[in-house]
Amino acid sequence: MSVVKINAITVPADSGDELAHRFAARAGAVDSQAGFEGFELLKPTDDRTTWLVVTRWRDEESFQAWLSSPSFGHGHRSAAERAGGEAPKPVSVHSELWSYEVAGGSAGQAN
Template sequence: MSIVVINALKVPVVAGSELEARFAARKHSVDGSPGFEGFQLLRPVAGDERYFVYTQWATREDFENWRAKRTPHDPSGQAPVASGMDLLEFEVVDLG
């Protein structure tokens, strides 16, 4: 059963374009990871300043394996754009 992991990043409005540029520069960095099924960066349009980083994985184990191996900081050495984050996890429901 696939899982979806959403990282909710609190990003000041003035820093949104910088966040988008950083993700664009690394958009294929997870592609070869076992069990990785997809990625989207969701931009806020009304009522919230959080960006959502949406990833889908074949299994929870695939996500945990990737998470254990990843480098949590921007390789460019730049300061973080987000001022806070929440991690949300969901199972994809098979509706038959």
């Protein structure tokens, strides 16, 4: 059964675009990881400042293998860091990792 990991990232109100930019810069970094099933970055549409990074994994072992892989460290470094430069200042002021397993749902279709 799939597991879902949600990283709830709180950013200052004016920093959301930078967060989205940083995620776009490393898009696809996790796609080839064994057991990875999907990723979404959810932007709040109200006055909240918490963005959600939702990933789906085949199982907990797949997620843990990614956390301890060189790909994880590489994917979480900025382009400047990968080129030997300084790390940019963090965008977030707080984050939490939430863990879930799929307990039900529907396949649904977009019309």
